[in-house]
Amino acid sequence: MRRPLVVRFGALGDMVLMTVAIRALHERLGEPVDVLGSGAWTRPLLEGQRGVGDLYLMGSRHRPYWLAADQWRLVRDLRRRGAGPTWLFDAQNERTRGLLQRAGWGEENLVTLERLADIPGEHFCDHWWRFAQLDPLSLGGRQHAGSGPPAYPELRVSAEARAEVRRWLEQRGLSERPILLIQIGNKRTMRRGPFDRPSNTKYWPEGHWASLLRELQALHPEHVLLMLGVASEAPLNDAVLARAQLSASLNLAREMSVPRLMGLAERAAGMISVDTGPAHVAAALGCPLLTLFDSESKARMYAPRGPGGTCLRILVSRDAQPALLGITPQDVLAVWREMRLRSGEPAEGTAKGTLTNAIASQGAAGR
Numbered sequence: 382m383r384r385p386l387v388v389r390f391g392a393l394g395d396m397v398l399m400t401v402a403i404r405a406l407h408e409r410l411g412e413p414v415d416v417l418g419s420g421a422w423t424r425p426l427l428e429g430q431r432g433v434g435d436l437y438l439m440g441s442r443h444r445p446y447w448l449a450a451d452q453w454r455l456v457r458d459l460r461r462r463g464a465g466p467t468w469l470f471d472a473q474n475e476r477t478r479g480l481l482q483r484a485g486w487g488e489e490n491l492v493t494l495e496r497l498a499d500i501p502g503e504h505f506c507d508h509w510w511r512f513a514q515l516d517p518l519s520l521g522g523r524q525h526a527g528s529g530p531p532a533y534p535e536l537r538v539s540a541e542a543r544a545e546v547r548r549w550l551e552q553r554g555l556s557e558r559p560i561l562l563i564q565i566g567n568k569r570t571m572r573r574g575p576f577d578r579p580s581n582t583k584y585w586p587e588g589h590w591a592s593l594l595r596e597l598q599a600l601h602p603e604h605v606l607l608m609l610g611v612a613s614e615a616p617l618n619d620a621v622l623a624r625a626q627l628s629a630s631l632n633l634a635r636e637m638s639v640p641r642l643m644g645l646a647e648r649a650a651g652m653i654s655v656d657t658g659p660a661h662v663a664a665a666l667g668c669p670l671l672t673l674f675d676s677e678s679k680a681r682m683y684a685p686r687g688p689g690g691t692c693l694r695i696l697v698s699r700d701a702q703p704a705l706l707g708i709t710p711q712d713v714l715a716v717w718r719e720m721r722l723r724s725g726e727p728a729e730g731t732a733k734g735t736l737t738n739a740i741a742s743q744g745a746a747g748r
Contacts, residue, residue: 383465384434385410388417388481390442390471392568393639393658394683396426397665399470400534401506405513406468407432409525415462417455417477425639426662429539435462442476452480459484466517468492470509489518502678506533506686533686536665538647539640546644553631559604559724561597562645562663564654565590565621566614566634582675583655585705587617591624593653593710598627600718604650609642609659610634650722651692653713655705660685667691669722671713673705674698692721 385406389399396418403414413434416427419442427433437458440451464486469477472494481491492515500508514525550556567583594606606627608618615634622630633641639662646652646662651669654660656679660672664685669692674680680695687693694716699707 383463384412384415386415386417386465386467388467388469388471388474388477390419390477392420393422393426394661395658396420396423397534397536397658397661398505399509400427400430400432400536400665402468402470402509402513403430403432404535405510405527409513409527410466417459422639422658426536426643430537431535437462446479446483456480456483459486464490466490466492466520468512468515469494470512492517502681504682504684504686533688534661534665535688536643536662538643538666542640542644543647546641546648549641555605558629559601559650560645560648561601561604561606562609562649562652562654562659562668563590563594563606564609564652564657564659566610566617567655567657582704583657585655585673585708587621587624589708589710590621593713594621594625594627594630596710596714597653597717598629600714601650602629604629606630607645607649608632608634609637609645609654611637648723650724651717651720653717656680656683663687664691664693667723669720670694671696671717671720673708673713675704694720 387399387403387406389396391399403416406414414432415434415437416423417437419439423438424436428436437455439455441449444452446452459481464481464484467481467486467490469491471477474493478491492512494512496515497508497512510527514527516523516525547556565585597606598604606629608622608630610618610633612635615632618632618634622632642659642662643666646659646666646668649663649668651671652660652663653671654663655673656675660670664670664687667688670685670687671694672685673696674684675698677697680697684695685693696708696712696716698705
């Protein structure tokens with residue numbers, strides 16, 4: 382049997398969630414799983430991860446084939462690889478099917494989402510695990526019952542990334558300081574237009590973030606607060622830090638990379654984030670995490686998951702409040718104080734027990 386291939390053109394968080402299916406296929410079929418995808422984050426995120434084989438990456442799928450040299454190269458590489466059992470994780474996959482057909486794939490090689498029964502409100506980790514239990518016709522077209530879905534994505538930090546983060550922290554005199562990670566930006570917030578536009582359901586006001594950061598520094602005077610993000614999010618981080626006037630904080634958005642994010646998440650005491658890709662990375666690496674969601678339905682489907690025992694909490698905005706405006710800094714602090722950070726001690730030094738993948742309800746949204 383040729384090695385299995387998974388096809389997913391997703392954002393950072395999407396690719397993290399898909400590691401559930403990669404692990405399931407690897408364990409079930411006994412072969413490394415090759416990945417066809419796109420995005421600058423895919424290779425540094427997945428290369429060398431458990432169960433991952435070769436990576437086949439391309440640029441835009443929307444450019445016509447006759448104009449896209451990267452698609453020509455991809456088809457040549459796939460032809461050399463040879464057709465085999467393939468799982469298509471994207472619902473709109475006509476262009477992808479066309480590329481695979483050019484490379485020699487037939488319908489008997491493919492598993493598509495049309496075969497997967499829908500379970501309303503199902504978390505995507507469970508959804509993708511069930512998808513990985515289906516076989517293409519080339520493997521008999523069976524549906525395997527399995528013993529139950531792995532509950533979480535899984536990531537490992539390479540020795541090189543770990544060493545690079547250690548050097549990077551030493552250069553800033555932070556190697557001996559515990560760190561807390563903060564992620565306030567996201568792709569939706571950074572689109573054109575005002576941050577507080579109605580369509581931006583992941584917006585939390587800069588004043589709220591500044592107030593929260595001041596309280597966190599008072600609660601954890603020995604910790605350094607590191608503001609994450611990509612380069613386009615750096616001005617937003619700057620604006621919040623200017624309001625907060627902190628003595629121990631850094632805006633890292635202009636110098637972040639996926640390996641550095643992973644290395645920081647592996648050693649951080651904890652993280653607070655809106656619903657976005659870096660939160661999924663942190664959870665998959667066992668980082669204690671509090672994530673802000675605008676609705677309970679989204680939280681149930683997309684809440685970050687991590688290894689058993691990781692303290693993962695979800696804070697949901699109150700009903701009838703746009704975006705995250707139903708959450709106050711005091712709400713966040715109340716949940717944060719109950720969390721067990723990676724140091725092994727709760728934020729206020731009182732044992733609270735492990736709270737895994739729980740939803741901290743707010744108002745009517747938590748019924």
